[in-house]
Amino acid sequence: MDSTKNAFPPSVRSALDMIKDLTGGTCELNTATYHVAGKEVAVISAEGLSGALMQSEMLNSAFITAAAQPVKSGDELIDLIFGTLLVSPDKTLITLIDDGLIRLFSGYTLIIADGSSRVIAFGTQMFASRSVSNPVSDQTVYGPQEAFTENVRVSITLVRRRLKTPRLRFEMLRAGKLSKTDVCIAYIKGRASERAVSKLRSRINSIRLDAVLSSGYVRPFVEKGYPNTLFCPSRLTERPDTVCTALTEGRIAILIDGTPFAMIVPTLFSEAFLTPDDLAGKPVYVSFIRWLKYLAFFLATLFPGLYAAAVFEPESFAFKLLLNLYSAEESSQFPLGVEVIIITLLLEVLKEAGIRLPKAVGSAVSIVGGLIIGDAAVKCGIISAPLLILVGLTATSSFVIPELSQQTSVMRIVFILAGSLAGMYGLACALLLMLANICAMDELSLCYTSPVIPLDKRRLTSVFWQKPPAGGAADD
Template identity: 40%
Template structure:
């Protein structure tokens, strides 16, 4: 509802909307003979900033001679020494939204609009090193929960006029600030329009984390894998938007979404571009190997031992048989039990306080594993398989969720149908990966469809001069893309 000319009616209506909440404050002042009210939320503004940028400058207008309220409003709006961040508000809902975002809103009796002045002073976590994306080299700064602080970290790294921040508001009750960040000269207009359209379909009451938004961006994606990534690092996000991607910053979470996101990017990190190419190539191949081991090893072990023992060396087979003779469960059931126990211990270590979480998870795993083997419930080789699988699954943390489900699926396939089931499962997995289309770009590009130039940054990481010459950095110009930019230079 629009603001009216009666100041008292506006204040009464605003207090009714917030049900007279104790943190909603209003301060009466008189300027040039007109009654005014400053509306703000306790704890959301800086008291010192309010006094310095608003209260003190407004004292000059107490004895001024301005007859009309509209004239006073225009005069204050042109005042240079008030807060630099100024917005004109026309409705009561806008007044509340700005007040709850750290603004002080000035209302004048007889004027049907207000002036929102930025004096944010709410507390937030200080900038620190990201907890989930540790790097040997590069910046130690990570995103924080306050979206506008995150904007400054991006702008400090990208001083380009092509860098654009676009504001949105999501959540009918939370009114969460959301910012799209992209390079206007690199982003695909079609991809950007589709992201905005999908965000516009969100009808949630509250947006409390980036995970609330991801399913809407992953529209019609019947897969364990997501075409939307996330990062805690400003430098990583800057690298992504330089490739034509769109970053989605959501107030209240340090995880910034990145779209479109490709499968091969799960195996990349900022360190890859700061270290020597030959070493990065080795590490990336190691990551792909660890990913394969993490979901395929348990099922493959169950399949070979249960259905194809002739594939094993005689001495190895004898040791496995000796270890399994005293166990009461079939190998498939044994594998499921021990992996479920591991997931329980991992979850317990994750949710408990840090001071005891690591101790509980490590000691619990050792004690339970040793006790299970000593009691003859689980064979020793299976404990080794679980340990190797667990370590491998943490090499590529972004894929831990799909890997966990795939691990159990392949254990069942291997236990029931042996290597034939494993082969069918791999075929279904590859078909599913290749079927994912993230905003018009194949999820598995440039592996499939294959692109020679872009492939220099997948398994093998070419040197920077080579990557610069290849000009394959724009995501919409990858092979198979249906959103190629004008004058695109992809190798599709």
């Protein structure tokens, strides 16, 4: 399309008519016309997005001073207001109506002067937004208690306040043909790979969706091979300190307007077992807790499958334990594999209900599911009592690593089916397939299983043991 067709006309009335025609006369547009230095001037803003008081304070003095100046044309008036009279750090001259509408609905105010095809856009953003609050999903005891908000400008401020280096870069892109959502790429120059930043920038620019409303819209475009991998080479966080830590390690953060979660790419499998509190605790205790998390991940994914596979090899149990399990399973009406699948699916239903329901009702769901339904299922012979212990241990273990909750739910079902149908052999095959899927993930030249595969002896110990922070010389 020819850019001249979208240019502002030099007539104020024509410009207002074009804007009204493109927006369909939407009710939130505020338009006011003035006569300044013998020229007709129009001021346009969007109600609820720009501050009326800020706009009045900035324009009153500018228009009064301009009225006393000898101005011969609209271009001279625009140059006078923009260059001398309008005191605003966020102002620009635009010539295209498309650019003007994007800025208008981003909280800017437009000044149109008769006889000039250039329009002044200056920032008067004053829309309602949620204040900075405590993190909801990434809880910490000793770390900072601040979380990102839906306003990308506020999120940028929270990162900049912690990293004052001039090498910190913020690049603003737009995604969504209709929403024109601001998507910000953050990285530290010299730490992050320029090739990775360029590749990530091109992936975001390739988004052809009508609207981008949250990180879920951007994630499939950012992650290469998104539908074919079980694990995610990116992670979501609402903590500014977590983003700052990732930036110092050479990662890239993506902040999206409208969502309080930042995306960090690339990420590693071992980082799901780390928390901001690790540096605040004693290294011995933190290492102990980290090993407990690895054990919890094993229990949440493999333990139900192992229990189901043990039917094929009952000699793997101790004799007394085998007798107890046999007497418990004797009253059940279904095979052991079917029982494990039923109770696992019931657990996922209760988890989903607890997440989606309001908090006041969510606690009641756990009571009804855990006590009433579980006890009734055992008495009716649908499931056995040992399976209640199994599902309770599995559910508790999965809550230890919330970042991998989706993956553990899927892998748990896969391992149960493999163990029920083929015993330990099927379980081993499913485990090998899962490891192959994980090891094949190579996002932005960083292997997801690093530093274990490929082996990096220098960083390997940090995966299993917590080391005290070591001082070092930082680059200027």
